[in-house]
Amino acid sequence: MSLRTRLLILVLAAMLVPAILVGLRFVQNRASEIDAALANLVASADDIAGDLDEKIKGTAQLHYGLARARDLDTRDKAACSAFLSDVREEYPQFTGILTIDPDGRLFCDSLRTNRTLDLNDRGYFKQVKGLHGIVAVEPVFGRLTGLSVLQIAYPVRSEAGALKFVLLASFNLNKFAEYHYKRLLAETEILLVDSKGTVLVAPKGGGWREPVGTSIAGSDLFRFAATPDREAFREVTDREGRTQVWAVSRSPSIRKAGLIIMVGRSKDGLVAAANRRLYEDMALLAVASLLLLAGLWILTTVSIGRQVGRLAVMAKRLGRGDLGARIPPPYPRGELGGLMTLLNDTAESLEQQRAAIADLSQKLSQSQKMEAMGQLTGGVAHDFNNLLTVILGNAEHLADRLAGNKELRRIAGDIATAAERGSDLTKSLLAFARKQPLRPRDVDIAERVLGMEQLLRRTLGEHIECRFAFDRDLWPASVDPGQLTTALLNLVLNARDAMPEGGKLTVEVRNSSLGESDLDVNGEPRPGDYVMVAVTDTGSGMNSEVASRAFEPFFTTKEVGKGTGLGLSMVYGFAQQSGGLVQMRSEPGQGSVVKLFFPRTAAALNEPPIAAERSIASDGSQTILLVEDDDMVRAYVESELKTIGYRVIATSNGPAALEMLRQPDEIHLLFTDVVMPGGMFGPELARQAMGLRPDLKVLFTSGYSQDPVKTPDGINARILTKPFKRQDLAAMLRSALSSTSQ
Numbered sequence: 201m202s203l204r205t206r207l208l209i210l211v212l213a214a215m216l217v218p219a220i221l222v223g224l225r226f227v228q229n230r231a232s233e234i235d236a237a238l239a240n241l242v243a244s245a246d247d248i249a250g251d252l253d254e255k256i257k258g259t260a261q262l263h264y265g266l267a268r269a270r271d272l273d274t275r276d277k278a279a280c281s282a283f284l285s286d287v288r289e290e291y292p293q294f295t296g297i298l299t300i301d302p303d304g305r306l307f308c309d310s311l312r313t314n315r316t317l318d319l320n321d322r323g324y325f326k327q328v329k330g331l332h333g334i335v336a337v338e339p340v341f342g343r344l345t346g347l348s349v350l351q352i353a354y355p356v357r358s359e360a361g362a363l364k365f366v367l368l369a370s371f372n373l374n375k376f377a378e379y380h381y382k383r384l385l386a387e388t389e390i391l392l393v394d395s396k397g398t399v400l401v402a403p404k405g406g407g408w409r410e411p412v413g414t415s416i417a418g419s420d421l422f423r424f425a426a427t428p429d430r431e432a433f434r435e436v437t438d439r440e441g442r443t444q445v446w447a448v449s450r451s452p453s454i455r456k457a458g459l460i461i462m463v464g465r466s467k468d469g470l471v472a473a474a475n476r477r478l479y480e481d482m483a484l485l486a487v488a489s490l491l492l493l494a495g496l497w498i499l500t501t502v503s504i505g506r507q508v509g510r511l512a513v514m515a516k517r518l519g520r521g522d523l524g525a526r527i528p529p530p531y532p533r534g535e536l537g538g539l540m541t542l543l544n545d546t547a548e549s550l551e552q553q554r555a556a557i558a559d560l561s562q563k564l565s566q567s568q569k570m571e572a573m574g575q576l577t578g579g580v581a582h583d584f585n586n587l588l589t590v591i592l593g594n595a596e597h598l599a600d601r602l603a604g605n606k607e608l609r610r611i612a613g614d615i616a617t618a619a620e621r622g623s624d625l626t627k628s629l630l631a632f633a634r635k636q637p638l639r640p641r642d643v644d645i646a647e648r649v650l651g652m653e654q655l656l657r658r659t660l661g662e663h664i665e666c667r668f669a670f671d672r673d674l675w676p677a678s679v680d681p682g683q684l685t686t687a688l689l690n691l692v693l694n695a696r697d698a699m700p701e702g703g704k705l706t707v708e709v710r711n712s713s714l715g716e717s718d719l720d721v722n723g724e725p726r727p728g729d730y731v732m733v734a735v736t737d738t739g740s741g742m743n744s745e746v747a748s749r750a751f752e753p754f755f756t757t758k759e760v761g762k763g764t765g766l767g768l769s770m771v772y773g774f775a776q777q778s779g780g781l782v783q784m785r786s787e788p789g790q791g792s793v794v795k796l797f798f799p800r801t802a803a804a805l806n807e808p809p810i811a812a813e814r815s816i817a818s819d820g821s822q823t824i825l826l827v828e829d830d831d832m833v834r835a836y837v838e839s840e841l842k843t844i845g846y847r848v849i850a851t852s853n854g855p856a857a858l859e860m861l862r863q864p865d866e867i868h869l870l871f872t873d874v875v876m877p878g879g880m881f882g883p884e885l886a887r888q889a890m891g892l893r894p895d896l897k898v899l900f901t902s903g904y905s906q907d908p909v910k911t912p913d914g915i916n917a918r919i920l921t922k923p924f925k926r927q928d929l930a931a932m933l934r935s936a937l938s939s940t941s942q
Contacts (some may be wrong), residue, residue: 212493219489226481234471241447242432244388245463248380249451252461255293255371256352256453260335262291263354263367272299272356272365280308293372295345300325300353300366307365311344323458328353328366337457339373339394341413348373348392348400348412350459377401387469389444391462395455397422403464409438421446425460435467443467495534511536514543523551585903586830588923592616593836596926640678640778642801645731646670646709648681649688656692656707663702671710677731677798679778684733687771691735691794694768698739698792708734712797720781721751721772730780730797737793742786750784771796822937823847823865827857827872827885828901833922837871837929844930854880854888861892869937874902874919886917899936 266272271283284297288310291297298309304320319325324338336353349370356364377390381404384390389403397417399410416422424434425448433447449461510527517525526544531537595616602608649668657666688707695705712732716725742750751772771794775782779799786792824846828834834850841848849867851857853876861867870889874882886898903922918939920932 219485222485223482226478226485229481230475230478233477237465238433238445238447241388241445241463241465244380244384245447245449245461246451248390248463249449249454249461251380252350252376252459253451253453255376256335256337256350256457259294259352259369259371260354262369263335263352266297266367267354267356272367277308277314281310281312281314284308284310285312291369293375295342295347295349295370295372297367297369298344300368302329302363302365309344313344315344317343322351324351324353324368325366328355329363331355332357332361339392339400339457339459341400342370345370350457373401384463387465389464391446391464393422393425393460393462395458395460400459421462424448425462436464511539511543514540514547518543518547518550523547523554583903585922586833589903590832590836592923592925593840640680642676642678643681643684644674645677645679645684645733645798646674648684649707649709649733652685652688655689659689659692660696660705664696664699665702665704667704667706669706669708669710673711674709675711675729675731675800678801679798680774683774683778687774687796688733688735690768690771694794695735695737695739695792698737698741703738703791705738706734706736708732708736710734711800714797719783721784724781726781726797729800731800732795732797734793734795736791738791741788741790741792743788747784747786750786751782768794822868823849824869824871824933825857825860825867826850827852827854827870827876827882829853829873829876833873840926840929841871841933844926844933846933853878854882854885857885858888858892861889861896867893867896869897869899869933871899871901871933874900897936897939899932 266287269283272280274280280299284299288294288297294310296310299307300319301307304318304325306315306317306319309315322338322340324336324340327338328336332355334354338351338353340349340351341347342349342351347370350373352369352371354367356367358364373392377392381388381390389408390401391399391403391408392401393399393416397415397419399412399414399416402408402410402412410416421434421436424431424436424446433445435443435445437443443466444464445467446462446464449455451461454461514525514527525547527540531540595612598608598612598615602612649670653666653668660666692705692707699705710732712730713728714725714730715727718727719725751768772782775796775798780797783795783797784792824841826834826838826841826848828837828850829852831852834852838848838850849860849865851860854872855878857870857872861870870886872882872885876882876885882900882902886900889896889898898917900917900919901922901924902919918932918936920929924932
């Protein structure tokens with residue numbers, strides 16, 4: 201028996217059992233697809249019910265808002281109808297919005313029909329008269345429109361609890377069903393009936409025969425829908441012999457509203473896709489088997505040994521780590537040739553992966569270095585800010601005491617100035633470490649840049665030409681406006697220093713969509729939609745070694761005393777903390793371009809003006825509970841608070857503060873550090889303190905926090921950043937004490 205015949209017999213025997221198993225698997229997949237389609241019907245019905253429940257809740261919120269509108273609290277029927285008509289234009293999902301007097305008579309409506317209707321017989325009106333603050337729901341046919349609607353009624357009561365009028369919104373069930381019909385597959389049908397079996401919205405398919413308004417209360421389908429917990433779905437055969445599979449929503453809230461939602465699909469259509477997939481899979485299996493046999497037949501007719509020898513040599517070279525090894529052409533036909541090509545491709549892929557691993561290792565090392573430096577600088581900033589708080593405060597105190605000695609007062613002023621410069625330094629460190637407290641808002645970045653135009657031109661000087669370029673229809677982005685200004689100013693200052701003999705600087709703001717191939721300065725891809733701010737100069741540029749370290753803190757090519765080396769590192773930290781990234785391109789003699797990318801926000805621009813808070817002067821009668829773990833800072837702040845005129849109770853940790861709050865002494869404000877030892881941080885202390893004294897005001901202070909300060913729900917708290925001056929402390933205390941409790 202020839203080798204070819206033996207191989208064919210061996211392959212046929214080896215393929216028999218897998219072919220049977222694969223065939224059985226295909227049959228199981230068909231059953232699974234049918235089960236998935238049935239489960240999808242049930243899920244679709246529940247999704248529609250969930251959407252309708254959200255629409256009811258949204259309508260309740262609308263009613264709550266309209267109930268407080270002055271335009272409805274009137275007996276001017278025409279004005280009331282005009283107001284509701286305007287509201288209806290904003291909410292096209294309603295066929296009408298109207299008000300009903302307590303005697304059940306229609307007063308005004310958005311359709312301006314001026315009709316007189318008695319609605320005492322409506323179930324929703326009977327129900328809503330006994331409700332307070334919640335809506336009554338009933339599916340009916342609207343008397344004004346004749347359409348199938350879900351009536352959502354809300355009682356509007358006086359302060360004494362008397363019923364003033366009833367707000368009614370008629371939610372259009374036909375449009376609602378039409379929307380979900382288009383969203384679902386074309387062969388899926390939607391049926392809406394009330395709890396009595398009346399058809400409110402009929403399916404669009406040709407197999408349905410019961411028109412809107414008729415009753416299916418005695419049908420097998422309605423009996424199934426009325427008891428959905430017994431079975432997930434049911435097959436129903438119509439008079440023409442067509443079988444439809446129906447599923448019903450199990451939502452208790454929708455059923456309580458008197459509405460039944462069903463989703464159906466033709467049984468033939470439901471199994472047709474699964475059958476088609478089965479036939480396709482079996483055909484593919486047969487074709488694959490035939491191709492395999494044909495390839496084996498051809499393979500056995502050529503010199504297998506020589507080709508296997510070539511493969512063995514290639515495998516040995518790869519085993520020794522020679523990733524440059526390749527099998528030279530020509531290649532034989534069939535699987536051996538494919539295997540040779542595969543081995544060559546594998547060797548090439550491994551070679552590329554080795555290079556990629558080396559590149560990734562370098563990028564990882566850079567990222568870890570930057571992260572470690574960020575952690576270090578953040579920790580240093582924390583302790584440094586505590587020290588600066590004491591230094592700055594005591595310098596102020598000395599300046600006040602030494603008012604009559606100009607020389608000593610000047611020395612105290614120098615100490616305060618040095619402390620303030622140290623504060624600026626820690627802010628830059630925190631910016632690089634991505635730990636600075638940001639106050640982002642949705643802003644038009646181009647508008648912000650234009651507002652800085654005069655400042656930037658003065659900064660650059662007349663020897664540098666400055667140009668601005670903006671995209672039209674810029675996307676909104678959420679950034680801290682103050683930090684954006686600082687970052688842009690740092691970039692412009694660096695560009696100015698790179699062009700001592702003059703040049704050109706361009707500031708661009710454009711929309712930008714980044715892909716996987718667009719990398720940040722650390723070599724990491726950050727795909728997405730961004731608003732880009734680019735600063736381009738024609739200066740001296742940087743070589744690759746300098747550019748690779750440009751964003752490291754304290755790295756600078758400037759002369760001693762000409763710069764701290766924190767400008768670009770602050771820019772890098774600000775962009776990273778804002779959820780964006782930084783790119784830079786620079787060549788010696790060709791200038792530089794630094795690009796900041798800020799994530800696009802979906803919301804429209806919303807920059808509400810910051811309302812001025814009511815301020816009250818301290819009369820010395822308020823009592824402040826001070827919580828600070830650092831002894832020097834606590835002693836300084838306690839002294840300052842007493843100097844300002846407050847009564848102070850000082851503690852070093854959260855548990856001690858809670859113990860003081862349990863005492864009967866009157867305490868007006870809790871002034872606490874954010875990060876404290878002992879496991880209880882400031883926010884948790886504030887939450888427990890508010891539980892003991894709901895009217896207590898809260899003011900946080902922090903020099904650095906590993907995570908952003910999260911104010912507990914229901915607490916209207918402010919944060920005072922260390923270091924701070926006496927006037928900052930006094931102003932923030934007045935603001936906190938005069939704020940309105942939430």
